[in-house]
Amino acid sequence: MRIGLYGGSFNPAHAGHLHVSRTALRRLRLDRVWWLVSPGNPLKDPGQLAPLHERIAQARAIATDPRIDVTGFEAAIGSRYTVDLLRWLRRRRPNLRFVWIMGADSLGSFHRWRHFEAIATLMPIAVIDRPGHTMTPLSARAAHRLAAARVRESDAATLPFREPPAWVFLHGPRSELSSTALRAERARSASRAC
Incomplete structure (x- = not known):
């Protein structure tokens, strides 16, 4: 089985997450995508974070594709770091x-993640194009460090079978939705209602 792991705060989950997942399913020929709802991103303000159970429930409501599973693995293992989660999954599902x-x-800040280079050696990485970030793969610090491991986009379907480090950048239709923008709109609506 070929499984895509899509981690994040999902604060809130939205149709853009579904779009990214469907792009990965199609272009990488994955069998499933697991949404890994994080208990908290160490690089983001925890005060902006809705409770984990609410984010998981909302993600399940958005994840209408039967090939997508919503999980809370990080909280279950007691970690907020991707590298810990990926090691845990590799041990349990070899x-x-x-x-x-x-x-x-996310590629733009990947170099700030705990042990980002170790993450790249644990499993292949698919980077999905986002509005305003099309040039990120060319300029990101992590992209420079991992340049020799970049796979041609035409070979994207081979990514699940490649030994890491290996990564691909997938272009295509992009979703303008973002959790940050949705939270800002909610805040504006709440302030207008007062």
């Missing part, structure tokens, strides 16, 4: 072929 999925916006 027969699955995992691919880490991230948006191009």
Whole structure:
């Protein structure tokens, strides 16, 4: 089985997450995508974060594709770091072929993630184009460090079978939706209602 791992705060989950997942399913020829709803991103303000159970419930409502499973693995293992989660999954599911999925916006800050280079050696990475971040793969610090491991986009379907480090940047239709923008709109609506 080829499994895409799509981690994030999902604060809130939205149709853009579904779009990224469907792009990965199609272009990487994955069997499933697991949404890994994080208990908290160490690089983001925890005060902006809705409770985990609410984010998981909302993600399940958005994840209408039967090939997508919503999980809370990070909280279950007591970690907020991707590297810990990926090591845990590799130990428990050694027969699955995992691919880490991230948006191009995340690649821009990937070098700030705990042990980002170790993450790249644990499993292949698929970077999905995002509005305003199409040039990120060319300029991101992590992209420079991992340049020799970049796979041609035409070979994207081979990614689950490649030994890491290996990564691909997938262009295509992009979703303008973002959790940050949705939270800002909610805040504006709440202030107008007062």
